[in-house]
Amino acid sequence: MANKEPLIRIRKKDDRPLYQKILIKIVFVVLALLIAALFINSVTKLNPLDVYASMFRGAFSTKRRIWITIRDTCLLLSIAVGLTPAFRMKFWNTGAEGQILIGGLVSAAMMIYFGGKMPNAVLLVVMLVLSMVAGALWGFLPAFFKAKFNTNETLFTLMMNYVGIQVIEFFVDVWDKKQSHSVGVINSETRAGWFPSVFGQQYLINVLIVVIVTAAVFIYLNYSKHGYEVTVTGESESTARYSGINVPKVIIRTMLLSGALCGLAGFTEVAGISHTISTQTSGGRGFTAIIVAWLAKLNPFIMVIYSFLIVFLNKGAVQIASDFNLNEYASDTITGILLFCILASEFFTSYQIVFRHKEEQ
Amino acid sequence: MKKLLSLLLAVLMVVGVLTGCSKPENPEGGDKPEDKLKIGVILVGDENEGYTYAHMEGIRAAMKANGLSDDQVIWKYTIGETQACYDAAVDLVEQGCKAVFSNSYGHQQFMQQAATEYPDIQFVAATGDTAAISGLKNFSNAFTNVYESRYVSGIVAGMKLAELEEAGMIPAESYKDGKVLIGYVGAFPYAEVVSGFTAFFLGVKSVFPAVTMEVIYTNSWFNITAEGETANTLMADHCVIIGQHADSTGAPAAVEAALAKGTVAYSVGYNVDMLAVAPHAALTSATNNWGVYYTYAFGQVVKGEKIATDWAEGYKTGAVAITELGSSCAAGTQEAVDKAITAIKTGTLHVFDVANWTVNGVHLNELKIDLTGDFDTDDAEDKNAIFDGYFHESEFRSAPSFSVYIDDIFEK
Numbered sequence: 143m144a145n146k147e148p149l150i151r152i153r154k155k156d157d158r159p160l161y162q163k164i165l166i167k168i169v170f171v172v173l174a175l176l177i178a179a180l181f182i183n184s185v186t187k188l189n190p191l192d193v194y195a196s197m198f199r200g201a202f203s204t205k206r207r208i209w210i211t212i213r214d215t216c217l218l219l220s221i222a223v224g225l226t227p228a229f230r231m232k233f234w235n236t237g238a239e240g241q242i243l244i245g246g247l248v249s250a251a252m253m254i255y256f257g258g259k260m261p262n263a264v265l266l267v268v269m270l271v272l273s274m275v276a277g278a279l280w281g282f283l284p285a286f287f288k289a290k291f292n293t294n295e296t297l298f299t300l301m302m303n304y305v306g307i308q309v310i311e312f313f314v315d316v317w318d319k320k321q322s323h324s325v326g327v328i329n330s331e332t333r334a335g336w337f338p339s340v341f342g343q344q345y346l347i348n349v350l351i352v353v354i355v356t357a358a359v360f361i362y363l364n365y366s367k368h369g370y371e372v373t374v375t376g377e378s379e380s381t382a383r384y385s386g387i388n389v390p391k392v393i394i395r396t397m398l399l400s401g402a403l404c405g406l407a408g409f410t411e412v413a414g415i416s417h418t419i420s421t422q423t424s425g426g427r428g429f430t431a432i433i434v435a436w437l438a439k440l441n442p443f444i445m446v447i448y449s450f451l452i453v454f455l456n457k458g459a460v461q462i463a464s465d466f467n468l469n470e471y472a473s474d475t476i477t478g479i480l481l482f483c484i485l486a487s488e489f490f491t492s493y494q495i496v497f498r499h500k501e502e503q
Numbered sequence: 504m505k506k507l508l509s510l511l512l513a514v515l516m517v518v519g520v521l522t523g524c525s526k527p528e529n530p531e532g533g534d535k536p537e538d539k540l541k542i543g544v545i546l547v548g549d550e551n552e553g554y555t556y557a558h559m560e561g562i563r564a565a566m567k568a569n570g571l572s573d574d575q576v577i578w579k580y581t582i583g584e585t586q587a588c589y590d591a592a593v594d595l596v597e598q599g600c601k602a603v604f605s606n607s608y609g610h611q612q613f614m615q616q617a618a619t620e621y622p623d624i625q626f627v628a629a630t631g632d633t634a635a636i637s638g639l640k641n642f643s644n645a646f647t648n649v650y651e652s653r654y655v656s657g658i659v660a661g662m663k664l665a666e667l668e669e670a671g672m673i674p675a676e677s678y679k680d681g682k683v684l685i686g687y688v689g690a691f692p693y694a695e696v697v698s699g700f701t702a703f704f705l706g707v708k709s710v711f712p713a714v715t716m717e718v719i720y721t722n723s724w725f726n727i728t729a730e731g732e733t734a735n736t737l738m739a740d741h742c743v744i745i746g747q748h749a750d751s752t753g754a755p756a757a758v759e760a761a762l763a764k765g766t767v768a769y770s771v772g773y774n775v776d777m778l779a780v781a782p783h784a785a786l787t788s789a790t791n792n793w794g795v796y797y798t799y800a801f802g803q804v805v806k807g808e809k810i811a812t813d814w815a816e817g818y819k820t821g822a823v824a825i826t827e828l829g830s831s832c833a834a835g836t837q838e839a840v841d842k843a844i845t846a847i848k849t850g851t852l853h854v855f856d857v858a859n860w861t862v863n864g865v866h867l868n869e870l871k872i873d874l875t876g877d878f879d880t881d882d883a884e885d886k887n888a889i890f891d892g893y894f895h896e897s898e899f900r901s902a903p904s905f906s907v908y909i910d911d912i913f914e915k
Contacts (some may be wrong), residue, residue: 205599209589324584326612330619416586418612425585460591463580469549470581 148498155494162406163491174483178476185467193462201454201460211450211457213345216352217411221431223356223442224403227396228281230363230440232376233288235397237299238404238428240306241280243421245273245408247310249335250328250419253412254317257334265335277405280306280400285397288383289390303428307421307432314420327417337414348414355403360442361401372396404428437484455480531644542576542804543595545588545614545823547607549580552725553775558606558629561793566677568794584609592617596624602804604629608695611644618642623809627800629793630695632902634812636874643810645796645903647819650702652789654854655843656771656825657706659787659836660685660744662700664711666833667743672767677741682686682715682911685744686737688722688730688754692914696720697750698896698903702857703771703789704912707744709859710839717742734758738768740915744786746771755781769831777824777825788826795822815897818847855894860909870894872904 158166167485175332179190203213221238228235249269284298298366317325329335340346363369375392411423430452438444449492544562548555566576577598588610595603596617602625605614611631618626618639627643628634634644664683667673677684685707686694689696704716717740721729730753734745738761745768747754758770759781769782772788796814803810816822828836846852857866870889888904889896896905908914 204594206593206597324609324612327616330556330616416589418586420585422583422585460579460582463549465577467578469551 150188151496151500153494153496154200155327155491156492158491166490167487170483170487170490171480174480177483178479179188181475181479182472186340186466186472188466188468193466193468196462196465197454197458200459200464201457201490206379207457209343209345211453213348213415214453214456215414215446215450216345216348216406218427218431218434218453219445220355220407221404221427222434222438222449223352223359223444224400224407224436225431225444226359226400226440226445227363227372227403228400229435230369230376231287231372231393231396231491233393234283234296235284235299235400236296236429236432237284237302238407238431239424239426240299240303240428241277241401242408242411242424242428243303243306243310244280245277245405246412246419246423247306247313248272248276248405249409249412250317251313253328253335253417257329258332262334262336262338266337266413269335269413269451270406273405273409273412274402275405277408278402280405281397281399281401282394285394289393290399296456310419310421310423317419327479328419330417335413336417345414347408351406351414355406356442356446359403368392368395433481437488451480453478457487505815513697539575540571540805541598541600542578542602542801543592543598544576545562545579545582545591545595545603545610547582547584547605551796552750553752554725555606557581558792558793558797561795561797562604562789562795565797568798569801569805571801571805579751582610586613589613589616593620596621600624601860602627602800602810604800606630614745614857615639617643625804627810629796630902632900635900640809643655643812643814644901645800645814646897646903647791647796647822648815648897649789649791649823650698650896650903650905651817651856652791652823652825653699653702653846654706654709654847655840656746656787656789657703657708658710658770658771658839658843659706659825659828659832660703661707661714662748662833662836662839663831664707664714664743667767668711673743674741674767677743677767679715682713683711684740684742685714685716685746686734686740686742686746687716687718688733688737688747688749689718690724690749690907691722694906695903696748698905700746701860701905701909702896703746704909705854705859706843708911709752710712715913716746718912718914720914721749721807723749725750727751727756730754731757734770735761736745738766743767744769744771750774752777752780755785759784761882772826778827778829782829783831785829786832787828790824790826792822792824795820810817813899813901815901840897853893855896856907857894859891862907862909864910870905870907872899872906874899882884 182188182190182193202208206303221242225238226236252265252269252272280302284295284302287293287298288295314325337347363372369391371387373387374385374387379389408423412419434445434448437448448452455477459470462473463466463470510785513601517641520740528557546555546558550556550559564575568762579596581589584607588605589762592603592614597643599767604627604628608630611628611633614626614628615633622641627645629645634642634694673683687700689700700718707714717737719733721733723729730747730749730751734754737745745754745758755770755772755777758768761768762784767784770777770784771786774790775788777785777788795816800810843852857868868889869887871885872888876887886899888899897903
């Protein structure tokens with residue numbers, strides 16, 4: 143009685159084996175599906191299984207839908223992976239939107255001015271390089287000011303998004319021939335600067351780019367000296383300085399990389415998917431990718447799962463609207479329940495609930 | 504450990520059941536040929552947004568009129584003006600749709616791309632303007648002659664001005680060089696908007712000649728806050744009537760609030776009846792009745808015939824209207840409205856009659872419109888739209904093309 147314990151205690155437990163972590167995740171996803179099912183049934187009187195089946199069809203029922211799901215997953219993934227080096231350094235890059243837009247803008251500019259004036263392969267390479275340079279520049283500015291003057295990078299990168307949006311608005315008006323405030327599909331006849339189909343697959347190049355980028359970033363961060371410097375700088379700048387790491391240099395170098403990868407995502411979107419440029423080109427993915435990166439705890443391979451999950455939910459949302467006339471609020475609710483349960487599962491993978499009697503044994 | 508294993512097993516079973524059920528039982532992915540005719544519609548919003556709601560009502564009316572069942576029309580809601588539109592269009596084609604309709608201007612470029620790739624399917628970009636110049640046989644545009652109903656809504660506003668002036672209720676600040684100031688919340692400085700507010704202004708002027716109008720753009724089709732703020736700015740400039748070509752209830756709500764505080768201001772809305780948000784301030788709204796178009800277009804699809812490349816109709820076929828008159832409307836408004844509508848229907852009244860407007864003090868007798876899409880009027884294909892004493896709006900192409908500022912309309 144002397145050492146009276148509370149009925150329930152919470153104990154940190156970060157040494158769970160992998161299978162337990164996965165199991166906990168699965169349990170919570172199932173729980174989310176059950177809660178969402180309850181919600182669907184109570185509000186709409188529909189059979190939740192029909193609704194889930196419809197969501198599934200939205201993402202997978204035709205070959206084309208499967209490819210679009212893969213394509214969109216890859217795009218979101220490439221942005222999340224692009225954010226990872228900066229996040230690993232605890233540099234809160236909220237400027238992916240702007241970096242994507244500016245990369246996309248440069249790609250579109252090349253398509254408009256040089257389409258048909260050089261071989262398509264050369265044009266694509268030039269677009270790829272320049273879009274990365276543009277994205278890197280967008281990342282460089284906040285990094286430079288952070289490194290030199292310790293400005294707040296979250297606000298700086300966020301504000302760079304709005305600069306990016308205005309630059310796009312400007313060029314849309316420059317290139318818009320009809321005063322319709324849209325550029326239209328660029329080179330729709332010549333297809334100059336479009337990703338070619340490979341083995342009959344329109345989006346295979348998108349996938350290849352992302353696979354390469356994801357693997358490269360994983361190796362860079364975990365097995366290179368640079369990656370080590372990034373991690374140390376993220377853990378503690380003082381430690382980094384003490385161990386002889388040039389912190390400003392690491393900050394700038396890492397943000398150049400992060401910006402370049404987001405610029406590359408802009409290139410993929412413009413050359414490989416939409417073939418046009420507008421402020422909608424980034425479509426909020428720069429922010430969604432932050433959620434993906436965090437849920438995956440900055441592990442590029444786990445990001446595949448979460449990118450897929452979010453894209454799947456989007457495709458499902460369109461389909462249940464179509465099949466059951468459930469508007470976006472319904473699908474937002476389902477998405478919300480699912481993300482909430484996944485976050486809750488994070489708690490249970492790192493902590494353990496201990497009951498009193500169990501402790502006595 | 505055993506407990507864990509059994510839990511895992513249970514979870515796997517649940518997952519199995521779920522995915523088992525997820526197998527498409529009624530594949531609609533186009534891999535099974537269907538005899539039934541199917542039509543796809545791509546909507547920028549859903550029933551919560553007035554503009555799209557009006558389209559949905561029209562589509563439902565058209566389904567009924569053409570005897571189409573619920574499973575013959577596939578709806579895609581909240582499709583942005585992005586690649587998502589192209590994806591949706593192709594997806595609808597794969598589901599077996601013989602025709603695909605989109606309802607927002609920004610969908611057009613993606614619809615055109617899909618039309619190029621699927622020559623056997625008809626694509627319609629409602630409110631678009633590139634069908635004729637695209638040269639595609641399977642790509643069309645449609646627009647109602649909403650300028651006609653805007654003109655009529657202008658008459659309603661003009662009657663109110665006359666009543667207010669007679670009662671001595673127009674404040675001195677609202678007079679500018681002897682003319683009463685009215686305001687207009689425009690979305691974008693495009694021909695569609697310019698044509699609309701010119702028609703509205705001419706309607707006002709037909710009843711109340713001493714009038715001048717300030718236009719402010721929000722640069723958005725739908726932005727409740729911006730439209731409300733723009734209305735407030737116009738009222739701060741002492742505008743007595745606030746017209747609008749923007750899709751939200753922001754402006755009428757702001758006018759209602761100002762009226763309640765004693766400002767003399769009334770609202771003329773767009774798309775939907777604004778009496779719910781502005782019971783005292785709303786006079787009427789200019790609306791489209793898209794059912795007329797969709798009934799025609801779905802009928803063509805059912806018959807297997809081509810949909811007109813450029814469709815534009817107005818009061819004659821009932822494609823446009825104004826909503827129920829508010830309680831604040833002046834006496835005799837209904838009679839004036841009915842008279843104007845009859846005159847438009849019989850062709851004795853032309854909204855853009857050159858006798859009623861001037862540009863820099865001159866009555867125009869020639870105004871070329873751009874029909875090639877390069878936004879100049881130098882090409883051989885560009886045509887003069889003024890003849891027989893009036894500007895022929897929406898006759899050469901369905902989208903509005905009147906894009907000059909006439910005298911007494913200004914942008915600050």
